[in-house]
Amino acid sequence: AQSVTQPDIHITVSEGASLELRCNYSYGATPYLFWYVQSPGQGLQLLLKYFSGDTLVQGIKGFEAEFKRSQSSFNLRKPSVHWSDAAEYFCAVQGGNTGKLIFGQGTTLQVKP
């Protein structure tokens, strides 16, 4: 069965520090992978996605993610975090032809001044 695991429920980093949010997936074939961000009381905004090709994908707001098939991972990174990055981050996998997304549990990012 398809699943997504975000091992870190809550992460706190200092403003200006680097960030890595972990995401592991379980899927039989090559998945479509997504990272979304959600601010409190808001919907989800797409940060980036991986379908195929270059395993390092660039997204909005300075985020990037790397697909590693051998590790079944799709970790999100940002070299320097801004206070406005504080939010909930969701990794998701899409498989099959239904278009359904399977979400991880989410990681709450807190940014210290």
Next chain:
Amino acid sequence: GAVVSQHPSRVICKSGTSVKIECRSLDFQATTMFWYRQFPKQSLMLMATSNEGSKATYEQGVEKDKFLINHASLTLSTLTVTSAHPEDSSFYICSATGRSIQETQYFGPGTRLLVL
């Protein structure tokens, strides 16, 4: 591009009444729309998938007679919570995808429902 709106953003209703939530794709044709429910500090739970012009497909455990979904056009889907009760209070989010934005779901801003 790929903007999805929801209306209303917040609604308070009395127990036993019905509430309709609209989801619109503003700049693309949404062949498929999805409805999610999110509890505080939790992930999104898919309720149903709707394709334009056909009946919605509900996830296991979701009551189709309670959560009525209509996807009558390529830009509009509605979710009606019938005979709402306090336990239906939640954050409801829709998403949409279409031929022009293949396989990527774009999300609406969500609707906060409070049933008194």
